[in-house]
Amino acid sequence: MPLKTQIVMAPRSLRRELDDDDELLQYFSTVYLKDMVLDLKTATPLPPVIEPHIRRSRALLHAARSLSIAHIHRFEPDCIKRSMKDYLRALAALRNEFGQEVIEKHRSTHDALHRLLLGALLLAVLHAWYDDSSRDCGLVHLRGAAATLDLLLTSTVYGSWSMIWEDFLIGCVVSLDMLYSFLIPARHPLPHSPSLIQHLKQDCWRSGAHMNPICGLATPLALLVSQAGRYYRSVVDLRRRDPDKERELERSLLQWKPLDADDKPFHVQTADGYRVCGLLMFHQARQVVGARPPPVAHPGLQAAKAHQLILFAMAILRDTLPILPQPNFEAPLLLIVGSEIEKEDRAGRALIETRFADLIASTYRRGHRIAAKFMRDYWQLRDGGRDVTWLEVLVEKGLSLNLA
Numbered sequence: 479m480p481l482k483t484q485i486v487m488a489p490r491s492l493r494r495e496l497d498d499d500d501e502l503l504q505y506f507s508t509v510y511l512k513d514m515v516l517d518l519k520t521a522t523p524l525p526p527v528i529e530p531h532i533r534r535s536r537a538l539l540h541a542a543r544s545l546s547i548a549h550i551h552r553f554e555p556d557c558i559k560r561s562m563k564d565y566l567r568a569l570a571a572l573r574n575e576f577g578q579e580v581i582e583k584h585r586s587t588h589d590a591l592h593r594l595l596l597g598a599l600l601l602a603v604l605h606a607w608y609d610d611s612s613r614d615c616g617l618v619h620l621r622g623a624a625a626t627l628d629l630l631l632t633s634t635v636y637g638s639w640s641m642i643w644e645d646f647l648i649g650c651v652v653s654l655d656m657l658y659s660f661l662i663p664a665r666h667p668l669p670h671s672p673s674l675i676q677h678l679k680q681d682c683w684r685s686g687a688h689m690n691p692i693c694g695l696a697t698p699l700a701l702l703v704s705q706a707g708r709y710y711r712s713v714v715d716l717r718r719r720d721p722d723k724e725r726e727l728e729r730s731l732l733q734w735k736p737l738d739a740d741d742k743p744f745h746v747q748t749a750d751g752y753r754v755c756g757l758l759m760f761h762q763a764r765q766v767v768g769a770r771p772p773p774v775a776h777p778g779l780q781a782a783k784a785h786q787l788i789l790f791a792m793a794i795l796r797d798t799l800p801i802l803p804q805p806n807f808e809a810p811l812l813l814i815v816g817s818e819i820e821k822e823d824r825a826g827r828a829l830i831e832t833r834f835a836d837l838i839a840s841t842y843r844r845g846h847r848i849a850a851k852f853m854r855d856y857w858q859l860r861d862g863g864r865d866v867t868w869l870e871v872l873v874e875k876g877l878s879l880n881l882a
Contacts, residue, residue: 499539502546503532510549517642518689527643528596535593537575540568541600548607552842558608565604572597576622580629588640591630592647598623599650606880612848615661615878620654621668627651631673648677649692656700656752657806657881659707660759660869664715667708670701686739695736696749699756702731706756713763714869718770724760731756747794751807754791755814758784762817762867784818791815792826795833808837809849809881816853817868821861845881852879 507525514524532538544564551557572594579590598619605616630644655670662668678698682688686695693700705727713719731753739746761784764773773780791811816830834850837843856868872879 499543502543503529503539505546505550506532506542510545515691516646518691519687522642524646524691531589531593531596535571535575535597537568537572537597538593538600540564540571541597541604544568544604545600548604553607553844562608565601565608568597568604569601572601588630588633588644591626591633592643595623595626595630595647595651598626599647599654602654602882606845606882607843609844609878609880612845612877612879615658615880616882617658617662617666617668620658623651623654624668624671628671628673631671631677646691648674649690649697652678652697652700652704653692653806654882656704656707657810659704660711660810660872661878661880662708662711664712667712670704675701681737684734685737686742686745687737689742689745694745694748695739695742696745696752699731699734699749699752702727702734703752703756703759706731706759710759710763710869711873713766713769714867714873717766717768719763721771721774724763728757728760744798747798748807751791751794751811754787754794755811758787758791758814758818761787762814762869765865765867766870767866788815788818788826792829795829806881808833809846812837813849813853813868813879817856817860819857821857827857843881845879848877849879849881852877 507529511525511528516522516524516527528538532542541564544561547557547561547564575590575597576594579587579594602616602619602623605614605619609616627648630647652674677683678701683690683697684695684699689695690697709720709723709727734753736742736746736749761780763769764780792815795811795815812830812833816827819826819830821827830853831850834846834853838846838850852868852872856871859866859871
């Protein structure tokens with residue numbers, strides 16, 4: 479879950495053996511959630527909203543402890559064992575709370591569903607941090623979050639404050655879903671909830687006057703990119719294309735436009751980055767070896783369109799700050815765009831390498847380091863003459879590249 483726009487580490491003098499719940503929760507609120515807000519319009523701080531939920535849930539307490547311990551020590555190996563204990567306790571507690579709140583009661587309160595959803599999102603983050611193998615993306619947590627969100631969306635809405643909190647959670651789930659989209663196997667699909675699709679059709683979700691703190695004004699666009707990622711993965715897994723579906727989703731990506739966003743150029747540019755990722759994944763799906771039916775369009779025309787998308791994406795990367803507002807999205811952007819850069823374009827590859835280095839220096843995330851290495855290995859394969867897409871190589875190697 480991209481609950482963090484940029485990791486702000488504790489000074490080394492503070493990296494001691496914090497163990498008391500109050501100390502760790504204080505760190506979680508003041509450092510891990512530093513500067514995060516529930517709503518951009520009101521700038522309501524996020525910690526006071528989350529803290530009551532943590533106090534009422536053992537799952538959230540242990541998840542917050544685990545996140546804080548790992549974060550304090552910059553994910554150093556020595557702290558992982560201690561942090562992992564709380565992760566496992568959080569996982570066990572969440573299963574127990576789900577049984578009590580959903581299975582036994584048959585009808586859960588919004589408050590309980592909020593806690594369960596937040597727990598699933600935090601566990602997804604922790605799973606990404608602790609996966610040494612890079613082969614288990616922890617889809618179970620996304621499936622749990624998606625199912626819980628569907629329960630929320632199909633239940634009665636109680637009031638404006640609840641809606642603001644739920645909008646924040648929706649942004650978290652959609653962003654996480656986008657990061658996972660190309661990791662979802664075709665034989666074990668995770669279709670989007672009709673309730674979520676319908677909910678995001680409201681104009682407020684693409685309005686500069688109603689900015690989501692996680693996805694900005696592009697939450698519906700992120701959902702379309704998720705569908706592109708799922709489609710790309712299905713073509714890799716099944717070697718079967720659906721040209722009608724491609725055209726429909728491409729049309730939706732191209733036609734999507736923000737509202738009331740003339741004074742939000744940076745957020746519009748980030749949304750364009752989302753769009754480029756989706757369109758390039760369709761281009762890459764058409765290049766999958768052995769996929770049927772083969773593309774009808776002339777290869778030269780496809781290559782020209784892809785080249786324009788790459789130039790546009792590279793302009794975004796050159797013109798924006800070293801780290802995008804959503805760094806968890808920047809890693810797949812670098813991967814999807816970088817895979818298209820030929821060896822002759824030394825400046826382009828250097829920019830991708832530099833952005834990966836900036837990202838790693840900012841987040842200390844293992845997944846970002848693995849993604850950067852994978853990109854270099856993929857370039858070496860392509861330079862050696864192998865005609866294969868990056869996602870084919872990822873699946874071939876059994877990697878997950880969990881970037882949550």
